[in-house]
Amino acid sequence: MSENRPGERAVTLKDLANELGLHPSTVSRVLHSGTESARGAASPGTAERVRQLARTRGYSPDPQATSLRTRRTRLLGVIVPRLSDLVLATMYEGIEEAAAEANYSTFVMNSHDDQDTQRRKTEIMLARRVDGLIIGDAHLDSTLLAELSNRAVPFVLVNRRVAGFPSATCDDLLGGELVADHLWERGHRIVAVIGGEPYASTAVDRVSGFARRWRDLGGHLPESAVVWSRFDTIGGRDAAEEILRDSTRRPTALFAVNDFAAIGAMGALRAHRLRVGNDMAVVGFNDTSLAAQLPVSLSSVRSPMLEIGRSAVRMLLQVLDGKQITSLRLAPTLCVRESSA
Amino acid sequence: MSENRPGERAVTLKDLANELGLHPSTVSRVLHSGTESARGAASPGTAERVRQLARTRGYSPDPQATSLRTRRTRLLGVIVPRLSDLVLATMYEGIEEAAAEANYSTFVMNSHDDQDTQRRKTEIMLARRVDGLIIGDAHLDSTLLAELSNRAVPFVLVNRRVAGFPSATCDDLLGGELVADHLWERGHRIVAVIGGEPYASTAVDRVSGFARRWRDLGGHLPESAVVWSRFDTIGGRDAAEEILRDSTRRPTALFAVNDFAAIGAMGALRAHRLRVGNDMAVVGFNDTSLAAQLPVSLSSVRSPMLEIGRSAVRMLLQVLDGKQITSLRLAPTLCVRESSA
DNA sequence: CTGAAAGCGCTTACAG
């Protein structure tokens, strides 16, 4: 059990040294040498005494002091659109775990997908002297990433990608293709897409993957069949309303690039007396824990969110080590349920 | 725009001092004196030159160095069961905002409601030398809080309360009462409760508030009418199954202390061919954003989650200031929807 | 094998 007490003074290197009749530098050297041999840090006997006392006193080095000396804070900054989005919260769980395993701590802040806020929070993180950034809210049309790059700030994107910068994401193009294959195979020929926010690669890639495959299969997909929307339930509902309003082209299936939008769309269908799964198929994306539990269970593309988060940390640590990295796209799988059975 | 660059060296107090031909201590004094007058820190002219240069150079003090000197890190540790729980994610948004406004940064970690993990993560936070802790996963039957208290660790509970420790929570007793009033008034006389985890005050308080009021109204509520369960959809579904299994006492209404459990219960009802809102009323708790969007919209008790999070920060800062504080319980409101109309 | 010094960037009481 550690003895750190914000209320009281924590044990320092000097405390240990005094008690052992050694110089603090010797204690420090021992505590940094390999656990096995003292490797030139001190005699085996001394090393053992030092380690022993450090343990019983519950010594843990002051990270602020260490940072000041080593110029490394072991702090990572994480920026997400919003943590109340299940997808980002889950990716963050992966980030937190992987960071902790590597002895890093993480700050996380919400940008609400607002570009001013993104900049502000980024500066707060940098003012805290984080070693690097994990950015989960990248906008395709923003110059922020290029600026950070110019300032030599180490960062990795997660969740959304932007060409030219390293990222760990779901293979969203593939995800869209899986949905196209599935709906085509189920016999649907007139479909509509609820596309999400056009500034997010997740939305754009899922839509283009779907569209590309759909057309490869011989399907028709006019521009007007894709409605861009917010990622939440309200956005999905409004988009579905818009799609239903066009009576000349009533689709038999809806692909929403996000489960929440899909749930909103289901609400709109219900309001129009359309039975999900019977009158109209619906497929979502991310397979959030609710999808399987909905009154009419929702087909959804499952993305490996935890693993995406963990990968982002791994990649950032490599960047901090001065290594070259390449972007990662993890493959999703389709879970078919009642909504499109 | 700040000039912090992990890649390069940041501007220091000494840099500013050199450029101005002043001593670093003078620069420091100016930057810490009130913005208006230099208040004995330096002559008005000098003060102005210092502030001017600090601005153009994008100077921001090194927090690690400042911490080392002041013995304050301006770091808060936040522990939650899981951030992928919408309720905690939202409270954390409030915490993050309020902390940032007070120039504090926050670490947040998931404990998954596991007592070992709670201890481990707490120690990691303390090893990072946080000034205080915001604990969102307190267990009624744990000794951790008493131990922290003995070690003089400053902390405030959020979300869940435990007698004897300061907390910012929803008034869950009142929340339970609101539901009892509502169901009674709608004519229900046989009801069952999906109680959640008995180690969480949220669950216990919502159940006791409900039970107390129900009995005050003249209702009957046997022990067996309360089923304890996990907080998630699976937990709610299983609990509902258990309730339906008892054919001698089929309730006409279900109160689930959590929206996710309520959604799970709705799934179970559907499997039994019971129509939610017609054959059986359902009421949830927290009014998460999905409640209103479900195919049959869910009645739910709305708790002021953002404000609870913000309050917890305010309270912790008061504790750090050495002030006495008293626990806060924010009043919830009931949103009636189709599921119990 | 161990000690002593320097210094990371800052703040604060003390001089003058």
Place this chain on the structure above:
DNA sequence: CTGAAAGCGCTTACAG
């Protein structure tokens, strides 16, 4: 009004 020193806790190259 401004400077100089001390010191927070640590690490690291340099002596001996």
